[in-house]
Amino acid sequence: MQLSKYFIVLLLLYCTKVDAQFDYKEDWIIPNCDENYPEFPGGISALHQYLQKAIKYPKWVYKNEITDTVRIIFTVGTSGKIVAIKAEEYKHERLAQVVMNAFKKMPAWKPGTIACKPVEMKEAIRIYFLVQ
Structure with a gap:
């Protein structure tokens, strides 16, 4: 979760503003901004449903009893x-x-925001292939 810490620090740097108009006083103004x-x-439940439908397990995975983990890192524009x-x-x-193809066909997400403005954000998801 290093990425989340980075965005929180970025948000604090962006939202913190010094206003020194009042006789050498520094008033910290934090505007009504948030990070989404x-x-x-x-x-999340809809994402799980989408991935279950979109990722078709190849027959060779079952036949050879292959287990694997695929970590997908993607950017939501x-x-x-x-x-x-x-x-x-x-x-x-x-x-x-197979996993990347499912993500390429994925519908648009609600974009992330910082200070109420849409920004590109990276996300990461692990997909587990287990044969039981």
Whole structure:
């Protein structure tokens, strides 16, 4: 969760303002600003449902009883569209490609905001392939 700490620090730096108009007094003004992370339409449960439908487990995974974890790092743009996708920490290239294809077809998210303005934000999700 280092990314979250980075955005919190960034938010504090952006929202903290010094106003020194009153006889050498420094008044810290924190404007009505907030930070919202990107959100899949319908929330987390809708994201899980989408991924279950969109990721088709290849038959060779079952046949060979393959387990793997694919970590997807993606950027939600200011319009909510996924603008960059990268797969990491996987053993099987074909599984990583299956997951990336599902993310490429993903509907637009509600974009993240800092100080009430849409900004690009990175997210990371792990997809586990387990054969039981």
